[in-house]
Amino acid sequence: MxxxxxxxxxxxxxxxxxxxxxxxxxxxxxxxxxxxxxxxxxxxxxxxxxxxxxxxxxxxxxNTRNAILAVDAVEAGKYIEVRIRLREAPASSPSHFSTANPARIAIDIPATDNATETSNRPVNLHTLRSYAIAQSEERSRIVFMLGQAMPYTLSTEGNILLLRIESRPSSAARPNAIPPPAQDLPMLKNIASRGRPHHC
Structure with a gap:
């Protein structure tokens, strides 16, 4: 005791x-x-x-947020392969959609910053003319400007988002998304607007 x-x-x-x-x-x-x-x-x-x-x-x-580190585009057969390298694998699948007029592909990556030190860049690889990145508190949006609407796929491989766009038009080619409302077409001016996105 x-x-x-x-x-x-x-x-x-x-x-x-x-x-x-x-x-x-x-x-x-x-x-x-x-x-x-x-x-x-x-x-x-x-x-x-x-x-x-x-x-x-x-x-x-x-303060630990994901970030876009690089965007690289190369020709791969009948496709244009765009590799979007992130700091880490995305926590959720990015949403994406396309428009026919103007021809655009938009990818939304939630809780991600732009660390590429550029907001727009010319590419000029077949139908892919350029891309631009806009950032908000909720996400970053990458918009790819095309010469004409083309089918595409988006997949995730670890910390890489792989966008594959058909490089040449064909008779069966159709864009693979329904255009969002008209107010969302200037996608970099109103990043908070949402169309009818797909998920990869």
Whole structure:
């Protein structure tokens, strides 16, 4: 039986604070530094470090968003292959749709920033003329400008979105999406508008 409960609790509290302070100090500085500290100062430092450590960790978690790193287009047989490289695999399948007039393919990638250092770029590869990227808080939209509407497919391979567009028109070629409402046609001016998207 402990006949000195108050002394025991105070001693245990001081030990817990020392352990907490040394643990945080080790993670912040990368080393364990022996510093003689009195209990009130130890408690203040431990609490301050603990709060700062928690806030920094939470801020880092909140700021971790996916990003578009590169967009590359090459000719592959009868297709144009466009590889959209992301920082990490998308958490959900990007939505996409196309329009016939003007001929466009739009891909929406949720919770993703544009890290390509460009908002538009010419391509001039068969029917693919250029692309443009617009970013909002909810997503980034990549719009591909075509010479004419062509069938396409979109698939996900890890952190790569693979867009395959038929490079040459054929008699059976038809665009594979219903055009969205007219107000969504200037897709970069109103990124919040949505058409009738598909999902890959």
């Amino acid at each position: 402990n006949t000195y409960p108050n002394i025991y609790r105070a001693s245990k509290f001081k030990l817990d604070l020392r352990d907490a302070f040394r643990y945080i100090l080790r993670h912040v500085t990368g080393s364990l530094v022996a510093i003689p500290l009195r209990p009130p100062l130890l408690a203040s430092l431990a609490l301050s470090l603990l709060l700062n450590y928690s806030f920094a960790f939470e801020a880092k978690a909140q």
